[in-house]
Amino acid sequence: xxxxxxxxxxxxxxxxxxxxxxxxxxxxxxxxxxxxxxxxxxxxxxxxxxxxxxxxxxxxxxxxxxxxxxxxxxxxxxxxxxxxxxxxxxxxxxxxxxxxxxxxxxxxxxxxxxxxxxxxxxxxxxxxxxxxxxxxxxxxxxxxxxxxxxxxxxxxxxxxxxxxxxxxxxxxxxxxxxxxxxxxxxxxxxxxxxxxxxxxxxxxxxxxxxxxxxxxxxxxxxxxxxxxxxxxxxxxxxxxxxxxxxxxxxxxxxxxxxxxxxxxxxxxxxxxxxxxxxxxxxxxxxxxxxxxxxxxxxxxxxxxxxxxxxxxxxxxxxxxxxxxxxxxxxxxxxxxxxxxxxxxxxxxxxxxxxxxxxxxxxxx
Numbered sequence: 001x002x003x004x005x006x007x008x009x010x011x012x013x014x015x016x017x018x019x020x021x022x023x024x025x026x027x028x029x030x031x032x033x034x035x036x037x038x039x040x041x042x043x044x045x046x047x048x049x050x051x052x053x054x055x056x057x058x059x060x061x062x063x064x065x066x067x068x069x070x071x072x073x074x075x076x077x078x079x080x081x082x083x084x085x086x087x088x089x090x091x092x093x094x095x096x097x098x099x100x101x102x103x104x105x106x107x108x109x110x111x112x113x114x115x116x117x118x119x120x121x122x123x124x125x126x127x128x129x130x131x132x133x134x135x136x137x138x139x140x141x142x143x144x145x146x147x148x149x150x151x152x153x154x155x156x157x158x159x160x161x162x163x164x165x166x167x168x169x170x171x172x173x174x175x176x177x178x179x180x181x182x183x184x185x186x187x188x189x190x191x192x193x194x195x196x197x198x199x200x201x202x203x204x205x206x207x208x209x210x211x212x213x214x215x216x217x218x219x220x221x222x223x224x225x226x227x228x229x230x231x232x233x234x235x236x237x238x239x240x241x242x243x244x245x246x247x248x249x250x251x252x253x254x255x256x257x258x259x260x261x262x263x264x265x266x267x268x269x270x271x272x273x274x275x276x277x278x279x280x281x282x283x284x285x286x287x288x289x290x291x292x293x294x295x296x297x298x299x300x301x302x303x304x305x306x307x308x309x310x311x312x313x314x315x316x317x318x319x320x321x322x323x324x325x326x327x328x329x330x331x332x333x334x335x336x337x338x339x340x341x342x343x344x345x346x347x348x349x350x351x352x353x354x355x356x357x358x359x360x361x362x363x364x
Contacts, residue, residue, distance in 0.1 A: 019212045020050060021086030022279045025105040052084055052109050054147055059114045062121035062157075063135065069312050073136040073169065077121060079153035081112035083141040085173060085214040088283040089200075089240055092140045094274035103275040108213075111147055118156035125164050125353060132351040134167045138196075144174025146213060158183050161192075163354045167346035171196040171237065173214040175223050181230045188232035191347040197224050197262070198237040199253045201246045209287045221260040228261030233343060238330070239268040243298035243322055245291050250326065251333045264340040267330050269318050270299065272308040298322055
């Protein structure tokens with residue numbers, strides 16, 4: 001189907017998209033039909049604001065397991081599906097296609113919260129066969145995105161992990177995490193919690209277009225300081241590194257995060273799986289047209305002529321001269337700044353399901 005001049009994907013051109021990361025709402029790759037929005041003349045201007053919708057899902061399971069050799073964890077919990085931060089580059093966008101929703105604007109406006117997942121998690125942690133290992137949260141979508149202020153699903157999960165003395169590693173951009181310092185501070189001091197704060201750029205203007213509803217870079221640095229002061233070890237995650245656009249900032253990001261209290265660091269190259277490639281190409285054309293050709297050329301160099309290679313061992317870094325150069329710069333900066341690549345293992349020996357009604361019967 002060919003689009004006309006009044007449409008952008010499936011979104012009318014006069015739809016107000018302020019604060020959104022992408023401009024397309026094209027259907028996912030599993031859909032059998034293409035939907036196109038058409039102005040029938042009845043919509044009032046105030047009806048044309050794209051607002052966030054939240055649906056509730058009753059979780060049947062809490063812990064997701066993986067066997068990826070690229071990941072330092074084998075289990076995770078996802079309090080939300082979709083993410084209101086709206087990062088144009090988000091590699092999790094294609095997951096919305098499995099819900100018959102668009103990886104484009106649907107991903108950042110049609111969100112799914114999973115209240116009650118804490119009780120499901122507690123049941124799974126109590127299973128006789130369960131053996132504790134670090135649970136990662138925020139590896140798909142951000143648990144501290146804006147809707148957490150209302151739905152408090154992450155708080156629910158964190159309370160369970162605290163009660164079970166279970167180790168947790170959180171990745172976030174969201175300053176809502178500061179609300180939970182009463183839990184994270186003691187857990188961090190006990191070796192049961194650490195946080196990774198992702199930083200793409202220190203340029204507030206660039207961040208506003210790349211990550212429109214995420215906290216500004218300066219605010220994230222302040223968050224690192226608050227977490228550190230509360231006793232929570234923080235890793236700065238320079239992610240994603242966008243070659244030809246943000247890679248010159250790597251050393252500056254690492255230094256600013258170190259000065260804010262971060263003790264460790266890591267980096268990940270820009271990943272463009274599935275529908276993300278087209279969405280990010282559109283973003284480049286709209287917001288960085290002078291850099292688009294350079295960025296895409298660097299990505300092709302990293303992935304043997306393609307924009308992305310999903311192979312294990314390659315998808316996080318790419319390969320070749322540009323990947324090697326960034327890795328070398330990163331290692332040199334780590335040494336100069338005194339940051340660590342690896343942190344001490346978190347404690348699993350403290351794991352202990354809390355007592356519940358009926359437990360005394362086990363004594364007989």
